[in-house]
């Protein structure tokens with residue numbers, strides 16, 4: 001059953017109490033201008049596939065992943081308890097998140113505090129929808145997505161920590177329509193970090209010492225013109241890294257690539273490149 | 279004649295007795311060495327190891343089967359050693375050769391004991407003997423090959439690989455054990471003069487016998503001498519296991535048995551714990567668990583964790599291997615201080631043993647945990663150590679700001695909840 005048509009594009013749990021899957025947006029896509037585009041892409045895809053979903057809206061709080069890994073256990077527990085209460089209030093069973101840190105926190109951290117949910121990464125849900133035929137490629141879709149070679153950076157909290165590396169590739173293969181992926185040497189469980197995990201997203205760093213510069217260099221060395229990722233932190237880091245390498249490649253989330261492929265972007269898509277920093 | 283050989287052929291009874299006395303002595307040194315390390319692990323918080331062996335047989339099996347499976351797969355089949363090119367190959371060949379020689383020696387002794395009980399129980403003969411001799415003869419080569427590779431690598435010294443002076447002793451000892459073993463065999467062939475398959479089932483020994491080319495009397499006397507040298511080397515090796523890198527034979531499987539390693543999970547802390555202990559996060563080595571302290575001894579400084587660490591690769595002051603080794607040093611210092619009754623000499627972990635910048639450099643990527651052959655969880659050490667720093671207010675700068683924002687606005691950007699859905703506006707462009 002799809003989301004009722006008379007509701008806003010991204011209805012909240014209050015507006016659509018009969019939702020089947022909760023879309024956990026996460027702080028990055030809620031507040032970071034660049035990452036917001038991932039959330040919009042997801043909503044377009046979910047609606048296109050006729051998924052009945054809802055978001056928590058104002059009631060969503062940070063999962064607390066960064067707090068826990070930075071060492072502020074009690075701040076994390078405060079956020080976790082509040083979120084678990086909200087999720088239980090709305091009787092949430094299945095969650096989709098596009099942030100691997102949110103996926104890991106909702107799945108592994110929250111289980112320790114009584115929150116048990118089925119949590120999937122957006123690439124897993126998209127792979128599911130594709131194989132169920134719910135996201136048919138639009139015939140004669142606009143320009144083929146991702147001109148030039150494409151590489152995929154596996155986020156560590158997705159590929160290594162949670163073993164999710166094939167679903168993103170399946171979705172990517174659909175998105176890039178038969179082009180083959182140029183794999184970096186370190187991929188899947190052996191992927192290299194983008195440098196933003198463990199709270200380092202919030203730390204300043206000497207550009208010469210940035211993990212992101214090194215990893216983006218590896219991505220560019222494949223000759224890729226598009227670097228795909230599946231994590232809003234990786235997106236920021238890889239974008240900075242590509243710039244630091246003086247590279248030209250576009251950095252996009254897999255959902256954004258799929259939206260391009262299906263021609264779901266509105267004609268005048270807001271093109272705001274500058275990520276909000278504060 | 280059935281192919282076989284006497285177990286203590288050419289060795290007089292007095293030497294046999296001395297042999298057993300030395301065997302017992304070397305094992306006693308081994309046990310004492312293990313006990314010394316075990317006492318160090320006991321400094322940690324209890325893991326209730328005894329619980330593992332209480333309850334019905336079925337309940338015990340339920341509790342230990344996960345660990346037993348990990349030991350079989352990770353250590354027995356060397357699964358976690360794989361994926362490291364020629365180093366993997368060398369380790370596995372050394373391991374296979376070593377295990378074959380070890381199991382072979384145990385079988386030999388079993389045969390010896392059984393044949394003393396009743397001569398019909400002797401099994402070290404006939405087809406079994408031929409297969410036994412051949413297998414050990416050939417696998418001994420694998421052992422030597424692995425040893426030679428590791429000796430070569432000590433000369434090259436890859437940067438991530440730890441090195442201690444005793445490593446030379448261990449590897450040269452292995453080499454000597456392997457070579458004297460073959461010489462003993464060759465000399466035995468020379469004095470025993472076996473015929474037919476009994477001689478040909480040890481191809482390396484037979485070849486060496488041809489090279490040595492001694493008469494029976496000379497072979498007998500040199501056999502006795504080299505047999506003793508070989509025995510001394512083996513006993514020295516057994517006794518030195520707990521004092522050298524070889525200790526990973528013991529601590530490695532033990533830790534693999536205990537460690538589950540769920541990537542991405544962290545141990546929670548409760549308010550009750552904080553009230554009971556008066557602290558958040560570990561501040562000295564005794565605040566880690568016994569399993570964590572055992573893991574420090576399981577580390578053989580292979581450097582794999584350092585090789586995959588993105589923080590290390592970008593010249594930050596962090597190497598997961600260093601963290602493990604530094605904590606191990608702190609464990610030893612703490613034990614020494616306590617033994618001397620000087621509580622004041624127990625090194626504080628923060629600042630003294632591990633610098634805060636080291637802890638803040640970690641991206642929690644889990645690559646180190648995922649790659650460690652003995653399942654050491656470097657990341658949990660790092661992340662729980664951070665807790666103490668945060669509780670002490672030692673985190674400053676942009677990360678501290680992010681935490682404050684999460685506290686006040688429930689998001690690290692510090693923006694109001696009311697703006698959480700602003701991104702949806704662009705989904706329905708206003709006309």
Ligand code: SF4
Nearest residue numbers: 577579580581583650
């Ligand atoms: S912690 Fe593990 S991977 Fe790292 S050096 Fe020690 S044994 Fe090797």
Ligand code: SF4
Nearest residue numbers: 587640641643644646
């Ligand atoms: S988890 Fe931390 S210590 Fe381990 S490899 Fe990643 S950055 Fe290095």
